[in-house]
Amino acid sequence: MAILSGRRSRHRSFVSYNGPDAGQIDEDxxxxxxxxxxxxxxxxxxxxxxxxxxxxxxxxxxxPPFP
Known part of the structure; x- marks a missing residue:
């Protein structure tokens, strides 16, 4: 399960992602x-x-529409 977290300040947002593909290391x-x-x-x-x-x-x- 991916987790999005974020913070807002005035008109800007920062969102981080830690899903299963975050920071993966390739075969090299x-x-x-x-x-x-x-x-x-x-x-x-x-x-x-x-x-x-x-x-x-x-x-x-x-x-997309919100529920």
Whole structure:
């Protein structure tokens, strides 16, 4: 199970992740670089910046509905 933790200050947030793939070491003994996700949430949309290291980098997607 992954745990996300975070803190907020004014208009910024910091979120950390300790999921099963966090800090994995490959077969050559190199630690995987940390995942990066810079984003903004505005007007019901998540704007993922281009420096994100995931598949949604550079995209804007609608916020999923909250239960």
């Amino acid at each position: 003994g190199h630690r995987a670089p940390p995942a990066v996700c810079h984003s903004f949430v505005r007007n019901g949309q998540i704007e993922f910046l281009s420096d994100c290291t995931h598949a949604l980098a550079g995209q804007t997607v609608p916020l």
